[in-house]
Amino acid sequence: MRGLATLDWNLGPWTANWTTRYIGRITVVPSLCNFVLARFGSTERADAADAALRARGIIVRKMGAYGLPDSLRITIGTEPEMRAVAAALAEFVGRA
Numbered sequence: 001m002r003g004l005a006t007l008d009w010n011l012g013p014w015t016a017n018w019t020t021r022y023i024g025r026i027t028v029v030p031s032l033c034n035f036v037l038a039r040f041g042s043t044e045r046a047d048a049a050d051a052a053l054r055a056r057g058i059i060v061r062k063m064g065a066y067g068l069p070d071s072l073r074i075t076i077g078t079e080p081e082m083r084a085v086a087a088a089l090a091e092f093v094g095r096a
Helices: 004-014 018-022 043-055 079-095
Strands: 027-029 035-039 071-075
Touching: 043 071, 043 079
Parallel strands: none
Antiparallel strands: 027 035, 035 071
């Protein structure tokens, strides 16, 4: 189990503004949680992003059941894990 100090370090660089720093073109709802809510603008685009992430072995949560069909919940992981998410989403945004 990760200690709180590790969790605090992980949250710092990867919360609300991480997509604008690393990707852009994806809206992230401000948060102080251990996840970010990424909004893609349409259900189709969120589904396509989910498929692109899954193709790389990255599992996120679709938020349609919560009334947010254009969104994905992305849990904050380790720095290498988050860099992999950022790279996958940057590739997705570049071709979408």
